Amino acid sequence: MAERVILETGKTFSEFSLLTNYTSKECTLQKISLNTRLGNLKLSLPFLSAAMTSVTGYEMALALGKEGGLGVLPARLSIDEQVSIIEKIKGYEMGFVEDPITVRETATIDEVVRLVEKHGHSKVPIADRNNVFVGLFSFDKYLDANATPGDPVTTIMITPEELPCTNNSNISLEEAKKELKGNSYLVVLDELGRLVKIAFQKDIDNISVAAAISTHKGWKNRVKSCIKAGADMIVIDTSDAYNEFTSEVIKEFKKINDSIPICAGNVITYEGAKYLMENGADLIKIGMSSGSICTTQREKATGRAPMTALLEAAKAREEYHQETGKYVSLIIDGGVSAAGDMIIALTVADAVMMGGYFNHFYEAEGEKLDESMQVTNHEPDIKHIATWGEGSARARNLDRYGHVARKTFFAEGEEGTVENWGRLKPKLKQDIRKIKAALSNTGCMDLEQFRDKAIIELMSTYTQQIIGSTHNMQVKE
């Protein structure tokens, strides 16, 4: 008979509801912070994009890094590929958006917001019918303003007087940089005041980026090269990390480097988490079989409901903290696909890694497909984005799943498509607001308080039907 048979069912995020708590006047969305600390790395957003070849490459790591999160470059990339992406991100300073999509001054705020959600550029220039520049719509300003959706966009635009503009339409990036004078963008007009392009500068000092490694041969060279290129964290990416290979890599890693943190994973049990903590991991990644593209449970009947796995790891974190004074951050990985999941996960985890969620955006690595599933690079035509798991026949990441030979490999992941959600920034900003609103409902100013104070309650299947969706009504299309 099995050593232990657990008859209580495992739980996932959407089975829980967050209870409210007293909220002071101070606790407004503008003041709430989503900063998190992963080992000695500080992020202003507790999100990591998965180390999946369909998700994270230069574009995703840059877009998420700019928002304060962390892209994790897949171990399936070559060392040279990881290094060149890290170097590019660290060297990223500014670029031009040529031919930006504009709106007319007669457009309503609502129309522009829909455009931002579709195409993703959070700054939309407003121009008259001769393309003469009138002002700039900023999605960030809109979120902070108490705007009426039907009002003209000009009521909340940033006016040309408030913006750095230049009439030198042939300006170079170097010259544009000088003209910025502390701003993060420069509007380039021609001599008649018509819009030519916009120059954007990165608005945070340092964009963080991480690199995944396996526990197989060659990992040391990869670590050394990635650290030299400027990686902010190394992630041991294996589907099951409760083993001697992983603890050896952690120990060896600590001999090579003591400046950046090492994340080890994945584990799903109290014992697995405790083992990695005791062997020196700075961070631990939790989850197995819960990934959106994952077929591990189907193939090997192995894995665990993600919230249960996280709660078990949190017990180990608590105990280890009491014993040693060392706080080991936890990253939940797999099965988090919407703001509600993120909120429940963050009552326990320090950060959330997502694959499927980020795969929906233009910045993901998967091919962009039109209505007829043909590859297209024309943004308005993109309806779907290709996705595949690291254990799928396409990625064949043998190292992650401990397969020794291509011949005997069996897939633990699917290949398919997801719906295109446009550019990352607007949707991410909306989800960030939902998370901040939940923190505000519980009276928490930051994620540390949230982890200490949050109260979550399990719902029955019946309750999930009643409070989890609308009922006894037809939703207007």
Ligand code: IMP
């Ligand atoms: P998602 O956010 O639900 O899509 O889960 C993403 C996570 O799924 C990744 O970070 C990996 O831990 C895991 N994963 C990626 N590819 C595979 C696969 O092919 N099989 C099983 N799990 C996978």
